[in-house]
Amino acid sequence: MSNNKQQNKMKNKLKSLAESNAESLRSAFQMNDNSPQPNGIECPKCKEELMDSNPMMTLTSNPPQKNVHCPKCEYSGYRYC
Numbered sequence: 909m910s911n912n913k914q915q916n917k918m919k920n921k922l923k924s925l926a927e928s929n930a931e932s933l934r935s936a937f938q939m940n941d942n943s944p945q946p947n948g949i950e951c952p953k954c955k956e957e958l959m960d961s962n963p964m965m966t967l968t969s970n971p972p973q974k975n976v977h978c979p980k981c982e983y984s985g986y987r988y989c
């Protein structure tokens with residue numbers, strides 16, 4: 909492979925412990941972020957993208973479901989996980 913040399917160079921670029929800690933904290937925070945997130949599903953009413961209302965919360969039904977809502981037309985419903 910011709911880009912082996914490049915990879916060796918990259919390896920020498922270590923990040924500081926403080927940087928690494930900051931990154932870990934940031935991703936831990938994002939994992940716990942329960943704010944609405946677009947989920948790539950089309951709204952059945954207005955065809956805009958639906959949002960997961962509480963991405964971290966799964967309803968314990970069978971099968972499990974998540975709350976979804978549409979920010980445009982205020983449609984709300986559920987989707988199976």
Ligand SMILES: [Zn+2]
Pocket residue numbers: 951952953954955956978979980981982983
């Ligand atoms: Zn809609």
